[in-house]
Amino acid sequence: MITELIVALTLAQAQAPAGHQEAPKTDETVAVQRGGRLTINNFAGEVIIHTWDKDSVHVVARHQSRTQVNIRPNAAGLSIQASGTHGPQGSVDYDITAPAWMPIKVEGTYNFVTIEGVQGEVYANTVRGDIVIKGGTGVITAKSVEGEVQVEGARGKVNVSSVNEKIRITDTSGEITAESINGAITMTGIESKNVEASTVNGNIIYEGKLADGGRYNFSTHNGDIALGVPETANATFTIRTYNGGFSTDLPLPNVKGADVQRGRRVVTTLGNGSADVYLETFGGAIRVRRGTATRPRGREQEPK
Amino acid sequence: MTDQWNDRLSDYIDDELTPAERAALEAHLASCAECTVTLDELRQVVERARTLPARPPAVDLWTGIEPRLERSATVRPFQARTIARRFSFTVPQLVAAGLALMLMSGGGVWVLQHGGRATDLPPVAANTEPVNPVAPAAFADPDPRYDEAIADLEQALDAGRADLDPGTIKILEANLDAIDKAIDQSRRALAADPANVYLNSHLADARQRKLALLRRATALVGTKG
Numbered sequence: 001m002i003t004e005l006i007v008a009l010t011l012a013q014a015q016a017p018a019g020h021q022e023a024p025k026t027d028e029t030v031a032v033q034r035g036g037r038l039t040i041n042n043f044a045g046e047v048i049i050h051t052w053d054k055d056s057v058h059v060v061a062r063h064q065s066r067t068q069v070n071i072r073p074n075a076a077g078l079s080i081q082a083s084g085t086h087g088p089q090g091s092v093d094y095d096i097t098a099p100a101w102m103p104i105k106v107e108g109t110y111n112f113v114t115i116e117g118v119q120g121e122v123y124a125n126t127v128r129g130d131i132v133i134k135g136g137t138g139v140i141t142a143k144s145v146e147g148e149v150q151v152e153g154a155r156g157k158v159n160v161s162s163v164n165e166k167i168r169i170t171d172t173s174g175e176i177t178a179e180s181i182n183g184a185i186t187m188t189g190i191e192s193k194n195v196e197a198s199t200v201n202g203n204i205i206y207e208g209k210l211a212d213g214g215r216y217n218f219s220t221h222n223g224d225i226a227l228g229v230p231e232t233a234n235a236t237f238t239i240r241t242y243n244g245g246f247s248t249d250l251p252l253p254n255v256k257g258a259d260v261q262r263g264r265r266v267v268t269t270l271g272n273g274s275a276d277v278y279l280e281t282f283g284g285a286i287r288v289r290r291g292t293a294t295r296p297r298g299r300e301q302e303p304k
Numbered sequence: 305m306t307d308q309w310n311d312r313l314s315d316y317i318d319d320e321l322t323p324a325e326r327a328a329l330e331a332h333l334a335s336c337a338e339c340t341v342t343l344d345e346l347r348q349v350v351e352r353a354r355t356l357p358a359r360p361p362a363v364d365l366w367t368g369i370e371p372r373l374e375r376s377a378t379v380r381p382f383q384a385r386t387i388a389r390r391f392s393f394t395v396p397q398l399v400a401a402g403l404a405l406m407l408m409s410g411g412g413v414w415v416l417q418h419g420g421r422a423t424d425l426p427p428v429a430a431n432t433e434p435v436n437p438v439a440p441a442a443f444a445d446p447d448p449r450y451d452e453a454i455a456d457l458e459q460a461l462d463a464g465r466a467d468l469d470p471g472t473i474k475i476l477e478a479n480l481d482a483i484d485k486a487i488d489q490s491r492r493a494l495a496a497d498p499a500n501v502y503l504n505s506h507l508a509d510a511r512q513r514k515l516a517l518l519r520r521a522t523a524l525v526g527t528k529g
Contacts, residue, residue, distance in 0.1 A: 109469075127472055127524060145524070146475050163517065164475050181479040181517065200482050200513065221486040221510065240502045242493060263493075263502030282489065282506055 026061035026069040036077025037103040037121075038096075043082070044110035045091035046129075051100035051117035058097040064090040077102070103138070112147070130165075148183075166202065184223065199223055203284070207292055210235045212274035224284040227277070228292040234271035237288065240264065240280045248288040260286070309336070313343050450511060457518035464525030476521045483514045 032038075032055055040047055045063075052058075057078055061069045067090045072079045080096070082089045091110070098104065103120040106113050112129040115122055121138040124131045130147040133140055136154040143149075148165040151158055154172045161167070161179040169176060171189035178185045180199040187197065190208030196217045197204050204218045207228040216235075218225050224244070229235070231250060239246055239260045246260045255268040279286050309332045315321050316329055333340050465473060490507040497503060 128469070145472060145520070163479050163520070181513070182482055198509075200479075200486050200510070219509070221489075221506070242502065242506075262497065263500045263506075265502065280502070280506070282486070282493075 025063050025065065025067075026059060026071075028071055029056050029058045030071055030073065030078060031056045032073070032078050032099065032102065034099075034101065036073075037105060038077055038098050039079045039105045040094065040096070040107070041079075041081040042092055042094065042106070042108040042111050043089055044108070046093045046112040047096065047106050047108070047114070048094065049096045049098055049104060049106070049113075049115045049118070051102075051119075052097050053100065055099055057099070057102070060095040061092050063092040066090065067092060113142075131160075209233070210275040210277060214275040216275065216277045218278065219280040220284055221282045222284060223281060224287070225279050225281050226287045226289070227279070228289050229270075231290050232271065234274040235277045236267060236269050236273035236275070237277045237279060239266045239268070239286055241282070241284065241286055243283045244281050244285045246286045246288075249290055250288055252288065309333075309339055310342065313339065313346055316343070317346060450515070453515060454518065457515070457522050460522045461518060461525065464522065467525045472524070476517070479517060480514065480521075483510055483517065486510045487514065 034055065038049075038057060057071075059069070059071055059080060061082075063069060063082060066084055066086050067082050068085055069080065069082050069092060072081075080094070082092045084090070098118070100117055100119045102118070103122070104115060104118050105123040106115070107123075107125045108129070109127045110129060111126040112131075113124045113126060114132045114134075115124065115136070116134040118133075118135065119137045121140075122133055122136050123141045124133065125141075125143045126147055127144070128146045129144060130149070131142040131144050132150045132152075133142055133154060134152045136151075137156050139157045140151060140154050140159065142151065142160045143162070144165065145163045146165060147162060149160045149162045149167045151160060151169045151172055153170070155174050157175045158169065158172060159177045160169065162183050163180065164182045165180070166183040167178045167180055167185045169178060169185075169187045169190065172187075173191040175194040176187065176190065176192050176196070178187070178197040180202050182201045183199060184202035184204070185197045185199055186205045187195065188205070188207040190206065191211070192208065193211045193214035194216075195206065195208075195214075197206070198217075198219045200221045201223060202220060203223040204220055204225045205228075206216070206218060206226070210216060210229050210233040212234055218227075229250075237252065237255075239255065240263055241260050242263045243261070246255065246266075248255075250270060252268040252270060255266050260266045279288075309329050312321065312325070312329060316326065321329060333343065461476075468476075487507065487510045490503055490510055494500065494503045494507060
């Protein structure tokens with residue numbers, strides 16, 4: 001996929017005279033009012049967004065000479081979109097600095113997105129490009145069809161999906177929903193009372209706390225599920241697999257590997273069982289481990 | 305599912321209504337689609353219960369029951385009593401009803417074959433579901449509305465192929481294929497184990513996922529995705 005994207009972007013760039021990608025063609029700062037939203041629509045290229053404490057948006061855009069970047073204040077806030085002066089727009093690489101409080105919405109097709117430090121709502125939607133969101137404290141939504149999605153250090157309500165690539169969420173707290181079809185979902189350093197992750201062909205890895213009263217729902221069709229949780233956690237595990245198996249190194253009573261096959265529902269409790277953890281895979285294995293989900297399987301054994 | 309006749313449907317099937325009640329319920333059924341559907345589902349459960357083979361339960365319940373009988377000092381003699389049956393006919397409750405029928409059938413046969421005693425029994429704790437509970441067949445049956453929605457979306461996607469990048473089409477098709485395989489595997493497993501609650505739920509999830517992906521794909525049409 002990356003190769004195809006590189007070819008596509010290279011072809012787009014090749015249409016312009018050599019050297020046109022090197023100098024910024026747009027460099028503009030626009031004052032914004034609190035409460036406004038920054039909306040960026042970029043057909044192809046890259047969007048990088050940083051934050052600062054000024055009530056203004058600084059836009060640096062690199063693009064072909066036949067492409068015009070339109071930065072327009074409107075009733076909702078500020079809109080940025082490129083257009084072609086002769087035919088379709090080419091690719092545009094944006095480096096934008098926005099107020100940390102400003103909600104951000106980025107959409108595009110061949111579009112790579114990196115957003116860092118936004119404290120308001122973030123929405124990023126691409127077809128063929130990766131999305132990286134670092135920090136953030138509001139509602140965070142990131143969707144890609146063919147790109148990877150990464151969320152790091154966010155606090156808020158995180159809703160991410162990638163159809164064909166992996167999802168990685170690290171050091172994040174708040175409500176988390178992650179969905180993929182062919183991609184794996186990896187969540188590490190999670191502090192949340194509500195996590196839901198589902199995929200068809202990918203593995204699911206979760207390392208984090210299980211908060212008392214929390215709800216954790218992990219399901220895959222062909223993938224494995226690996227959980228790394230503190231031994232001191234209080235959780236009720238509801239486990240089902242059809243063709244897979246179950247193993248753990250935690251003191252989980254009343255569960256044997258064979259019990260969870262053929263779709264049987266097996267319930268077992270750690271501590272006082274306060275959190276509800278649902279683990280379901282049709283064809284994969286389920287592993288619940290102390291601490292980390294990904295260490296070698298040396299000490300692991302099927303529960304007696 | 306909450307009208308006054310809902311709780312009387314099982315009495316209707318058992319022919320326990322008075323002629324006046326029966327006539328009133330039949331008049332109600334003529335105008336209430338929900339009750340009609342519920343009645344059909346209930347009949348399916350009853351029919352399945354009738355066709356259950358006489359076999360011992362998958363789990364040997366007697367080993368759990370017998371010690372309790374011997375330990376219990378408060379076992380009361382069996383007293384015939386009438387318990388009002390209350391069906392609300394939600395799907396989970398239909399499943400539960402099916403489970404109960406299965407256990408009664410299998411357990412009853414086992415007890416008869418092994419000389420058990422009739423008595424009031426304390427509940428037997430179990431932390432696993434039986435493999436073959438009786439679930440409504442409607443779960444796995446084709447849903448014409450779903451099929452229609454899928455067909456419409458596939459048609460829209462096909463019509464908009466020219467608007468999509470060939471690479472994106474390839475990816476979308478590969479992912480739809482992955483979901484179709486998951487649906488197919490779930491269906492095959494269900495064919496062998498039609499009452500499996502997990503498989504029914506898993507199949508429903510996979511079908512919803514296909515619908516969601518097709519919706520997302522058709523939304524890309526026109527965006528040069």
